[in-house]
Amino acid sequence: MTMIAYVNGSYAPMRDAQVSIEDRGYQFSDGIYEVCLCIAGRYWDFDGHLTRMERSLRELRMDAPMSRDALQIVMGQLVRRNGLKDALVYIQATRGVAPRNHVFPPADTPTALVMTAKRFDLDGSDAIAAKGVGVITQPDIRWGRADIKSISLLPNLLAKQAAKDVGAAEAWLVRDGAVTEGSSSNAWIVDRDGALVTHPKGFEILGGITRETALSCAAELQIKVHERAFTVAEARDASEAFITSATNLVMPVITIDGAPVGNGAPGPVALRLREAYKLRARQA
Amino acid sequence: MTMIAYVNGSYAPMRDAQVSIEDRGYQFSDGIYEVCLCIAGRYWDFDGHLTRMERSLRELRMDAPMSRDALQIVMGQLVRRNGLKDALVYIQATRGVAPRNHVFPPADTPTALVMTAKRFDLDGSDAIAAKGVGVITQPDIRWGRADIKSISLLPNLLAKQAAKDVGAAEAWLVRDGAVTEGSSSNAWIVDRDGALVTHPKGFEILGGITRETALSCAAELQIKVHERAFTVAEARDASEAFITSATNLVMPVITIDGAPVGNGAPGPVALRLREAYKLRARQA
Numbered sequence: 001m002t003m004i005a006y007v008n009g010s011y012a013p014m015r016d017a018q019v020s021i022e023d024r025g026y027q028f029s030d031g032i033y034e035v036c037l038c039i040a041g042r043y044w045d046f047d048g049h050l051t052r053m054e055r056s057l058r059e060l061r062m063d064a065p066m067s068r069d070a071l072q073i074v075m076g077q078l079v080r081r082n083g084l085k086d087a088l089v090y091i092q093a094t095r096g097v098a099p100r101n102h103v104f105p106p107a108d109t110p111t112a113l114v115m116t117a118k119r120f121d122l123d124g125s126d127a128i129a130a131k132g133v134g135v136i137t138q139p140d141i142r143w144g145r146a147d148i149k150s151i152s153l154l155p156n157l158l159a160k161q162a163a164k165d166v167g168a169a170e171a172w173l174v175r176d177g178a179v180t181e182g183s184s185s186n187a188w189i190v191d192r193d194g195a196l197v198t199h200p201k202g203f204e205i206l207g208g209i210t211r212e213t214a215l216s217c218a219a220e221l222q223i224k225v226h227e228r229a230f231t232v233a234e235a236r237d238a239s240e241a242f243i244t245s246a247t248n249l250v251m252p253v254i255t256i257d258g259a260p261v262g263n264g265a266p267g268p269v270a271l272r273l274r275e276a277y278k279l280r281a282r283q284a
Numbered sequence: 285m286t287m288i289a290y291v292n293g294s295y296a297p298m299r300d301a302q303v304s305i306e307d308r309g310y311q312f313s314d315g316i317y318e319v320c321l322c323i324a325g326r327y328w329d330f331d332g333h334l335t336r337m338e339r340s341l342r343e344l345r346m347d348a349p350m351s352r353d354a355l356q357i358v359m360g361q362l363v364r365r366n367g368l369k370d371a372l373v374y375i376q377a378t379r380g381v382a383p384r385n386h387v388f389p390p391a392d393t394p395t396a397l398v399m400t401a402k403r404f405d406l407d408g409s410d411a412i413a414a415k416g417v418g419v420i421t422q423p424d425i426r427w428g429r430a431d432i433k434s435i436s437l438l439p440n441l442l443a444k445q446a447a448k449d450v451g452a453a454e455a456w457l458v459r460d461g462a463v464t465e466g467s468s469s470n471a472w473i474v475d476r477d478g479a480l481v482t483h484p485k486g487f488e489i490l491g492g493i494t495r496e497t498a499l500s501c502a503a504e505l506q507i508k509v510h511e512r513a514f515t516v517a518e519a520r521d522a523s524e525a526f527i528t529s530a531t532n533l534v535m536p537v538i539t540i541d542g543a544p545v546g547n548g549a550p551g552p553v554a555l556r557l558r559e560a561y562k563l564r565a566r567q568a
Contacts, residue, residue, distance in 0.1 A: 005305060018302035019310060021289060021398050026303060027376065028437045029313030060442070090384065092311065100374065100400075102437070102444035102468050114305050116384075143439050144425030152438040153312045153386070155427050158344070160386035184386050 004081045006074050006115040011081060014116075023112055024105070025094030029152040031112075032056035032094075035246045037120055038079055038087040039281050046072065048209040056149045057093065057111075061104070065093045065113035078117040088120040088247065092151065122278055125248060129274060132254030132266040133169035135187075135243070137232050138162055140173035140180050140204075147203050159183040170243055172256070178229035180204045185245035186211040189238035189261075190269045195224035197234070210244040210277075217276040223269065232256070240267025249281075250274035288365045290358050290399040295365060298400075307396055308389070309378030313436040315396075316340035319530045321404055322363055322371040323565050330356065332493040340433045341377065341395075345388070349377045349397035362401040372404040372531065376435065406562055409532060413558060416538030416550040417453035419471075419527070421516050422446055424457030424464050424488075431487050443467040454527055456540070462513035464488045466527050469535075470495040473545075474524035474553045479508035481518070494528040494561075501560040507553065516540070524551025526558075533565075534558035 005017035012018075024030035034053045037044040050068050057064055066074075071091070079087045094112045098105030138159040143152065159171035160183040170182045179187050180199050186208045188198045196218055201207045218225050235241055241253035241261045250273045252266030261267075289301035296302075308314035318337045321328040334352050341348055350358075355375070363371045378396045382389030422443040427436065443455035444467040454466045463471050464483050470492045472482045480502055485491045502509050519525055525537035525545045534557045536550030545551075 007305060014304075014306070017305045019305055020298075021291060021301045021303055021376075021400070022298070023310065026307065026310045027317075027435060028441055029435055030438060030441055033311075060438075061445075092305075102441050103448045104441075104445050116305070139428070141428030143427045144423070145439070150438050151311060151313055152436045154314060154344075154434050154436040155429070157312055157314055157386050157388075161345075161388050164387045 003116065003118065004078065006078055006113070008112055008114070011077065017114070019112065019114065020097045022097045022099060023094055024096060024098065025092065025112065025151055027100050028102070029150065030095045031092060031151045032060065032062070032149050033090065033092040033151055034149065036075070036089045036091065037246055037281065038075065038084070038089060039122060040086065043072065043075065044281050045209050045213060048212060052149060052207065052209060053091065053093075059145070059148050060095075060150070062093065062095050063111045065111040074115055075117070078115055082117050084117055084119055086120045086122060087117045090116045094151070122249070122281060125251065129251055129266065129271070132252040134167065134255040134258070135170045135172050135182065135241075135253050136163050136166060136168045136257050137174050137179070138171040140175035142173065145203055146180070146205055147201070147207060149206055156183040172235070174232060175204065177231050179232060179235060181206065182243050185243040185248055188242050188244065189230055189235050190240035190267060191226075192239055193224070194239070194269065195226055196269070197226045197228060197230045199229050200227040208244060210246050210249065213277060213280065214244045214250060214273060217273055217280060221272060221276055223273070236261065238262065240270050242267070242270035242273070250277050287400065287402065288362065290362055290397070292396055292398070295361065301398070303396065303398065304381045306381050306383060307378055308380060308382065309376065309396065309435060311384050312386070313434065315376060315378030315435045316344065316346070316433050317374065317376040317435055318433065320359070320373045320375065321530055321565065322359065322368070322373060323406060324370065327356065327359065328565050329493050329497060332496060336433060336491065336493060337375065337377075343429070343432050344379075344434070346377065346379050347395045349395040358399055359401070362399055366401050368401055368403055370404045370406060371401045374400045378435070406533075406565055409535065413535055413550065413555070416536040418451065418539040418542070419454045419456050419466065419537050420447050420450060420452045420541050421458050421463070422455040424459035426457065429487055430464070430489055431485070431491060433490055440467040456519075458516060459488065461515050463516060463519060465490065469527040469529035469532055472526050472528065473514055473519050473522035474551060475510070476523055477508070478523070478553065479510055480553070481510045481512060481514045483513050484511040492528060494530050494533065497561060497564065498528045498534060498557060501557055501564060505556060505560055507557070520545065522546065524554050526551070526554035534561050
């Protein structure tokens with residue numbers, strides 16, 4: 001089945017879903033995105049995603065493409081028109097179409113908006129989670145505003161591909177000795193006392209929505225959390241490690257640069273957190 | 285007149301010049317570009333641009349979209365079909381169209397190629413050069429591979445706009461106290477001994493083609509050059525300052541963060557270099 005996309009006011013089959021070559025997203029990576037889950041007809045943490053999207057737009061001095069209510073209507077349309085139940089909705093907003101010029105286009109240039117939806121299965125990564133995944137470490141050479149969820153993702157792609165090249169699922173990015181986050185996920189370890197450790201929010205990392213929910217699940221499960229930077233050596237010496245993202249949920253990490261973490265199997269804390277997270281998503 | 289663009293094998297009027305929303309350039313800034321000048325029917329430093337383009341592609345592990353000869357044919361077609369004489373040709377290559385996924389698409393995914401051309405006047409910036417321009421300084425928060433001419437340009441846009449906001453023409457990017465380069469140009473000063481100073485090549489700056497030609501013109505004019513990093517304080521204390529880029533050629537800088545450089549007027553060294561550069565472009 002051909003999927004239907006939303007492109008600047010129209011719904012179009014994917015093969016006709018096109019944007020101008022002068023879209024500033026295409027020529028300059030001048031835009032932002034969000035990936036939202038729709039579980040059992042409900043938008044999972046819709047407010048969190050939209051609040052972050054509005055922040056990204058504000059930080060880049062872009063106008064919102066439409067209201068929250070209108071966005072939710074388009075999301076609903078996309079899910080319906082594509083015959084989906086549980087879905088992953090991708091939202092991309094760029095600073096519109098204008099003759100190529102580094103400076104911002106005239107203020108009345110409309111923000112461009114593209115959205116797609118595809119099937120998502122909350123249990124789809126269970127088999128992988130049962131085995132755990134490997135991560136490698138890579139230098140964090142991204143720009144200084146990783147907190148903005150921009151489409152300027154080239155360093156992330158290169159890190160992710162470097163991971164894939166050696167059969168790993170993710171690359172953990174290392175700056176000044178500390179693991180900041182993964183190329184498309186947040187990075188966590190469980191220390192020898194059973195407490196979670198993850199990089200604090202700031203310009204260095206994207207404030208992940210799944211990260212926030214995982215923090216909240218941890219509080220509910222009375223698991224202690226330290227929001228502080230951790231080193232690669234600490235991670236290798238940790239009891240457990242895992243990553244969080246909208247598509248991976250909570251995913252156990254069993255090796256770092258090929259060396260086993262803990263006993264080399266998915267850890268109990270990560271698996272408990274994963275279950276708690278899924279339960280919440282279902283009850284949202 | 286509607287301009288004609290080249291888009292993945294076809295020539296199309298600009299309003300129909302579109303790419304898929306799944307072009308990795310649009311979703312990930314996974315691509316590179318070049319801006320070449322065609323002066324009096326000849327491609328000015330074509331080999332330099334193509335060599336750099338091939339290097340950018342190689343560094344990102346992308347396949348060349350077509351041969352140099354084929355590229356030159358398309359460039360010629362674009363100049364002709366748009367009725368241009370002296371032209372600025374924009375070339376953008378991306379890692380093709382594929383369902384959104386950070387890892388590289390299958391190896392047989394064709395590199396996507398878009399090219400446009402517009403009128404260029406070698407004397408077009410003379411009036412501005414006669415007065416000189418102002419630059420401001422901004423923190424260099426770009427990623428660690430500024431030497432790759434990628435379309436991942438968001439920090440460059442923000443710096444350029446910050447300059448425009450205060451009536452300046454360019455932002456000089458400062459990392460660890462040193463001026464690396466401008467947001468879309470290379471940065472130069474003339475020291476008290478009349479020698480040129482500009483940041484050496486490396487991961488921190490784009491090896492500008494105009495920069496290379498300016499170096500060669502300087503050698504011809506027997507002007508000494510130091511390829512080394514310089515500080516903002518040095519720049520403020522310099523005799524002259526200027527920027528180089530394909531569109532600006534050699535452009536005198538008369539203020540840095542509002543403070544005059546030298547006597548606050550375009551300097552003789554910059555103007556001599558500009559003339560030498562234009563002469564070469566005409567004789568190429």
